[in-house]
Amino acid sequence: METSEDLSNSNGNDFLGTSVSKTVQKTSSNDFVRKLFKILEDGQYTRIVKWTEDGDSFVVLDTNAFTTQILPRHFKHSNFSSFVRQLNKYDFHKVKRTTEEKQMSQYGEHSWEFKHPFFRIHDEAQLDNIKRKSALQKKIMLDENTVLVKSQNSFDNGQGSALDSTAEILLNNSVSKSKFHQLKRRVESLEQEVTYLKNENYELKLGHQKSQSRYNTLSENLIATKEFSNVLVTNFNVLINSLTSQGLDLPTNLTFNATMPTTNSMNAAGSPQMSSVVPTLPVKKPTHIESGPPSTTPQMILDHPILRPGFHVLLVEDDSICIQLCSKFLMKYGCTVEVVTDGLSAISTLEKFRYDLVLMDIVMPNLDGATATSIVRSFDNHTPIIAMTGNIEDQDLVTYLQHGMNDILAKPFTKDDLHSMLIRYLRNRIPLCEQRDEVPSKDPTTPPLPHDTDVSSLIREEPLTKKQHV
Template structure:
């Protein structure tokens, strides 16, 4: 439909309105333009289309009339839009106006004005310079190693436009893409493996560090026990010597006190907050006298006074059974709650020597529950029981008020080490309450002299005679 204006009729005659020898000579190349020029030059449709005042462009005054009267008779276009597209193919450009210019235009607000540098009034010779634009079609086929640019005349290996150059500069081959994809997948697997290995190493490191601290505490307790034995042995020798018994000089020993301050647990900068240093104070039991256990028993299980009351906050039934069994084995009494809200309400009513707090629980997690408990209780040790021991997790637990972390899964020795660390220098709360009650109990008054004499008088006579 759009290109039919450039072809002559089947009988060789011209289309209506296209007469004259010059038109016959130039027909076939730009017949559409020449017919339009002829219509404007004849001036028979000046109320519909005409030259502009300067003659450098033409104006369509009424597009509806142009469509109904001019197009059916002189052109094979069914609508005005098709006619405009045909003009664009010959490089005609519509002159754009602003809204204000359209309202003030002498040709009318709805007029269309078109311009071409070689399409001017009374200048038919310039029509030879108006050519239909070649339908250049570029087709880019990107394959692994092939780029094809094609137009109507064949292949063009000349200069490419900016869009094509950008595509070519940012295009990789299919083989390279798959190679990079395999490389990324390999790196992702390696990163996942390293993360898992790092987690296992951290867990193993924390367990080893806890066992080292336990062993160090056991060694210190053993040395203190040995010093007490040596001191008592020297006292015994001195006592027997003062009574006349003689002993070889080699049986005299000098007891040395342990230097706990010079021995420190090993800890990394990342884990130092999770593993507190050993206390330098001596056990109250060792200060009071030598225990009844042997040094080998102390090395295996440091002394823990019975009677400590522990609150176990845990929702896993298996963990509750194991922890309760271990705690009762070490002489502790246990009370169990299964979520953070219950732990808060229980700690508001009762006091405990130690709290073992799980992190992931229903209703309220352990870290949040600890931060709430710390608002009214800053003295009770709270130990976190969790398998999440990343550096950031450990910092979070300690910031919420927890004293230490017991990494899951843990052994009974790990639990015993934690109990020794926080309860070895403490007196059970039950004993503290008994002592306070005994101090508050009133003592009976001493008997008066008259009471004593009356007692003597009331003593049976037989007893007096016997005395």
């Protein structure tokens, strides 16, 4: 690009066509400046923009009118910010004034004054010295791998303003390198803290698992202990009844010693579970007493326990097949059966009537068996309630006992399993119907029926004791 000085040193040897071409290049290179100069020289918009009194700068008196009237007509856009950026690219500078100077200014408080050393009133020749600044790129590190490049060039007459606006938005929302490194150090510190918390959480989790294991072991031992105690009480009571039936006067306080089994002996395959069959301990037949009828000997009673007829059982079950089979077994053992199909019906029935035993399913519509049992225990603590379920995990057993159930009959069960459960809880009881309707016989020839001895009382209080142990 050539200047006027280049033309003055041409020694007159250039052709006329070459001179015209260079003049066109000079004119087009600062056409924006020449348009502005012509507007000021014509004086057509002196109320909007004009030369200052010194003539070495110009002032925009009304930016709104300048934007709406002059820019669309002469510069093909209506963006005052773009006009100011164009001035900056030709090295025009806004004259800065203090607040007091603005208030005292003769051009108005909101006027804009711009100045260039070669832009003067009536001095068109100096316009050739006003050059557009060379293209520059401003690089800003957004992070270690990203660089934002802002070009200082934009198109004349407001073209490219959108690109500049986008660059300004990015620049205004970016952070400095020092700020970035500060944030990076903060993130690294947080990552270290998260790692520490993860390790601490892992250690706490291990400790919790160990505590849970010890708790499970303790629960298993308690269940095994209670199971063994039930077996001892049952067999001891059978022995007392057998000896009493032979006419033997026994001391009022009887004790015997037995070795308590360990958890492993209760269930070698895993954690102990509530057995649905009552194990029996061997009892020696007394040698100094004459043997009575074969059906009344202790050994026969232990091997073939007989359930007294007349017990009334409430069966809480929603499965039709299970209802049929269970009812058939119960009636075979001399029990009368009443069936309800959900927990709510069971609660309502037990509020109105008393039963010798309740067989309670766990999973039922409306209300599950465990919750129904906990509600029943609020007004009935004596009726034995046996859970019938296939969920016999350790935690499930503890839950059932905590809700007030006496024992668990694991599904699927056989008729012998059901019979053993009936023997365990009904052998030493008198059916409720006989307690209400009949007076016990006092015939000395008739063997005395089991009655509420201390041992029987211990069995009746067994649900509360089990609940306290768990």
